[in-house]
Amino acid sequence: MTSVLAPRRRAWTIRKYVPILGTLVLLVIMYGIGIVNYEGFYNTQILLNIFIDNSFLLVVAVGMTFVILTGGIDLSVGSVVALTTMVCATLLNDGWPAPAAMIAVLVMGALLGFLMGCVIHFFEIQPFIVTLAGMFLARGLCYVISTSSISIDAPFWKTTAQERIGVGTFTITPSVVIAGLVVVIAAVVLAWTRFGRTVYAIGGNANSAMLMGLGVGRTRIGVYTISGLCSAIGGLLLSFYMSSGDPLHAIGMELDAIAAVVIGGTLLTGGSGYVLGTVLGITVLGLIQTIITFQGNLSSWWTRIFIGGLLFVFVLLQRAVVRRTP
Amino acid sequence: MAETTPILEMRGIGKRFPGVTALDGVDFRLHPGEVHALMGENGAGKSTLIKILTGVYDIDDGAIELDGEPVLFSGPQQAQHAGVSTVYQEINLCPNLSVAENIYIGREPRRFGMISFRAMRAKAAELLGSLGIDIDPGSVLAGHSIAVQQMVAIARAVDISARVLILDEPTSSLDAGEVAQLFRVIRDLREQGLAIVFVTHFLDQVYEISDRITVLRNGRLVGEFRTAELSQRDLVEKMIGKELSALESIEEQAKPQLRDPSPLLVAEGVGRTGAIAPFSLTIHAGEVVGLAGLLGSGRSELARLLFGADKADSGELRVDGRPVTMRGPRSAMERDIAYLSENRRTEGLIEELTVRENIILALQANRGWARPVPRRQQDELVAKYVEALRIRPADPQTVVRNLSGGNQQKVLLARWLITEPRLLILDEPTRGIDVGAKADIQRLVVSLAGDGLAVLFISAELEEVLRLSHTIVVLRDRAVVAQVENTDAVDANSIMNTIATGVTA
Known part of the structure; x- marks a missing residue:
């Protein structure tokens, strides 16, 4: 019997990795195209710059990965990012010490996510509509604080924004290190903890997960809390990057985050995907931007067109993988 | 042990x-x-x-x-x-x-x-x-x-x-x-x-x-x-079990004579993997074909194939001698086949509407929204069926929710009858309804068949199937195991034997 089952099992185990391998292949091809066509593209700093410019998006997308793995969605992340920058800027201008302000916004982000998770779980309302409400709420709160940009002059922000950490002959920012830490922690949690495996179980079949005695409610609320927390961390990184709080920050970022997660091979229906895939997804998005910058004669809107095309391809690829499930 | x-x-x-x-x-x-x-x-x-x-x-x-x-x-x-x-x-x-x-x-x-x-x-x-x-x-x-x-x-x-x-x-x-x-x-x-x-x-x-x-x-x-x-x-x-006593009243007039021997629907080797093994079946106009078998033996599955609710993956269906491919209930309805499903509450009635509205629904759907059924014609039709089926209360303006199970079933039946089908598939029409309504529905089946309507009658109650059908199709473990003409020699015992053993007695 083993001999009969073995080839089938191998096919299935490989199938699990098809989407992420697809992303990896795409990445290599794009990188190859860049190196062949543009002078100076091979410089590793170009690759690192992608992470420098997108560290906040990476963190937000990691949070989104948790949510999407359960089969949910979180549309509020962009607004929570903006709200974080606003609250942070206001608190700092009011004379709060940097650590206190940072902790305050992290708690706020996690709390917002927690509340949305509770509404989703206890009232059995679709995540789409609950987080849509959260999105309007957080964005609206930004404008209550101020209708215009607030600059941040705190010394810690200044130094963090300018600080460069050497990696060999190349440099990265502290934000990249923070994003990297978030990625590693998230990957470990998802792969090796009970909470992480429950996230996958809910995405596979929430009803079964419940009947198997898993803490479905706890976990579901947990992933939205994590997403809220990641949004707040992302907001902090963005405020380092921009040195300001602005109600217009991160408009549409939730969609970029979803795009990165999906291009990274996570199934929108939940239950399958990896944080590493999300990292690759962000890299793909960044590479598109970089290539278009190098090309020089294309408007930046071409980035959107490419991302749109890629999303189509990846969603179709996922469909093909899922459809063969008996 | x-x-x-x-x-x-x-x-x-x-x-x-x-x-x-x-x-x-x-x-x-x-x-x-x-x-x-x-x-x-x-x-x-x-x-x-x-x-x-x-x-x-x-x-x-x-x-x-x-x-x-x-x-x-x-x-x-x-x-x-x-x-x-x-x-x-x-x-x-x-x-x-x-x-x-x-x-x-x-x-x-x-x-x-x-x-x-x-x-x-x-x-x-x-x-x-x-x-x-x-x-x-x-x-x-x-x-x-x-x-x-x-x-x-x-x-x-x-x-x-x-x-x-x-x-x-x-x-x-x-x-x-x-x-x-x-x-x-x-x-x-x-x-x-x-x-x-x-x-x-x-x-x-x-x-x-x-x-x-x-x-x-x-x-x-x-x-x-x-x-x-x-x-x-x-x-x-x-x-x-046996529940003979309650229904004695219509015993004698049951089993109408067959008048028209031309086959209305012929199924040859029709089947669907996992639902029912390929079977052959002929239904004539004016004939009542009863399906007997335990729950899960494939009764409803067979009916759903004939109605096109599920797609057959083998065999051929002919209506009026012409081969047809059932692409869905719509194709069946175009050929005057009606299906009264088992789950009347979920699959048929709109409980918030009145008896009249529920009865007219299918007819209106057939005509399309551009040609409303005139109110006077509606009233006439509805009154006729409320009378014929003894729907109680006899007020067409009653909201269907307030009717008993048996009367709800009659409303559904009326809705299909109004479209004048030639083959009526009744899946457990008498389940869970009171004895009086049961007798009404059985009586109706008899008189409809007398008027030349073909009926495929599915029921878990053997006695009922025996009383009404000309032909009895016996199912067991998702396959047709026997088709017997309902002569006097056939009784509940012999059918039960067939269900139990898979062999015609």
């Missing part, structure tokens, strides 16, 4: 839902090391009993003892802790996780707070090995057949609590080879002293695997029997 002390004893169990007594004074006992089949037709109370056993429902009367200790489960979780696990027909596992994870999720072996997948796979391999299941515990569950997934579910249940295992229709979507595989595991578990409750509609399987049978009917206990001492025929009789 020696008389051991029962591990589980349920005594005088009663359960009432608003308006219905689901269980009344039912006893059930279960010994370690036995497979105990729980049998009964739909609505007999099997699933209620199981839900009580697993703590989904609480009981109104009676007592449950597990190992001599009185117990009351407040939920599946608690029942599982006490040693009662259930494996349902639809597999409650996560297809995206590995076999090992599915067995141990929530109870994973951990080192320093991290799950040790290596230890988990080793434990899973050992557990599966002890059940004689030879699969790689690291493989993804979705890659395995339903049968293997079912066995993984059993492995999980057994590992969590190994005293009482309830298998609720585990075989309904398995093929013969897979069933054999599953039974091997069940026998192993029996050897290990597990008490197993086995629920199924397949008679052969009951005789293959079970040691003892408890039969329920209409929420009451019919009896507990040793499988070896109960013939299949007796079992079927005990499950179906």
Whole structure:
């Protein structure tokens, strides 16, 4: 019997990795195209710059990965990012010490996510509509604080924004290190903890997960809390990057985050995907931007067109993988 | 099997839902090391009993003892802790996780707070090995057949609590080879002293695997029997029971004469894998064809193929001698075939609308929205059918929600009749309705057939099928096993024999 089952099992185990391998292949091809066509593209700093410019998006997308793995969605992340920058800027201008302000916004982000998770779980309302409400709420709160940009002059922000950490002959920012830490922690949690495996179980079949005695409610609320927390961390990184709080920050970022997660091979229906895939997804998005910058004669809107095309391809690829499930 | 002390004893169990007594004074006992089949037709109370056993429902009367200790489960979780696990027909596992994870999720072996997948796979391999299941515990569950997934579910249940295992229709979507595989595991578990409750509609399987049978009917206990001492025929009789008295009144005028011998619908080798084996069937105008067989024998599946609700994957259908491909109910309706489904509440009536509106619905749909049925014509038609079917109350403006089950059924029937079908498929039209309404509907079937309408009549009640049909088609285990002309020589006994044995008496 083993001999009969073995080839089938191998096919299935490989199938699990098809989407992420697809992303990896795409990445290599794009990188190859860049190196062949543009002078100076091979410089590793170009690759690192992608992470420098997108560290906040990476963190937000990691949070989104948790949510999407359960089969949910979180549309509020962009607004929570903006709200974080606003609250942070206001608190700092009011004379709060940097650590206190940072902790305050992290708690706020996690709390917002927690509340949305509770509404989703206890009232059995679709995540789409609950987080849509959260999105309007957080964005609206930004404008209550101020209708215009607030600059941040705190010394810690200044130094963090300018600080460069050497990696060999190349440099990265502290934000990249923070994003990297978030990625590693998230990957470990998802792969090796009970909470992480429950996230996958809910995405596979929430009803079964419940009947198997898993803490479905706890976990579901947990992933939205994590997403809220990641949004707040992302907001902090963005405020380092921009040195300001602005109600217009991160408009549409939730969609970029979803795009990165999906291009990274996570199934929108939940239950399958990896944080590493999300990292690759962000890299793909960044590479598109970089290539278009190098090309020089294309408007930046071409980035959107490419991302749109890629999303189509990846969603179709996922469909093909899922459809063969008996 | 020696008389051991029962591990589980349920005594005088009663359960009432608003308006219905689901269980009344039912006893059930279960010994370690036995497979105990729980049998009964739909609505007999099997699933209620199981839900009580697993703590989904609480009981109104009676007592449950597990190992001599009185117990009351407040939920599946608690029942599982006490040693009662259930494996349902639809597999409650996560297809995206590995076999090992599915067995141990929530109870994973951990080192320093991290799950040790290596230890988990080793434990899973050992557990599966002890059940004689030879699969790689690291493989993804979705890659395995339903049968293997079912066995993984059993492995999980057994590992969590190994005293009482309830298998609720585990075989309904398995093929013969897979069933054999599953039974091997069940026998192993029996050897290990597990008490197993086995629920199924397949008679052969009951005789293959079970040691003892408890039969329920209409929420009451019919009896507990040793499988070896109960013939299949007796079992079927005990499950179906006889309810002759109530319907004597229309006995004589029943069974109309056949007038038009031209075949209206011919099915040749029509079948659908997993639903019903290929069958051939001819229905003439004015003929009543009855489908007899136990629940799950493929009665509704057959009807759904004829109506195009499911797509046949073999054979040919001819209506009026012309081959047709049923692309859906629409194609059937275009050929004047109407189907009154089993689930009238969910699939047919709009309870907020009035009797008149519900009756007119199908006719209006046929005409299209641009040509409303004139109100006067509506009133005439509705009045005619309210009268003919004796719909009570006889006021067409009554909201359907307030009608009794029998009258709701009549409204649905009227809706189809108004479209003047040539073949009417009635799936359990008399189930769950009172005796008077039942008689009305039977009388109507007779008179409709007299007017040249062909009727395919599905009923769990043999007497009813016998009384009305010209031809009786007997189904068993999802295949047509016999087609008999309903002569005087045919009676409930001979049909029951056919259902039980698969051979025409």
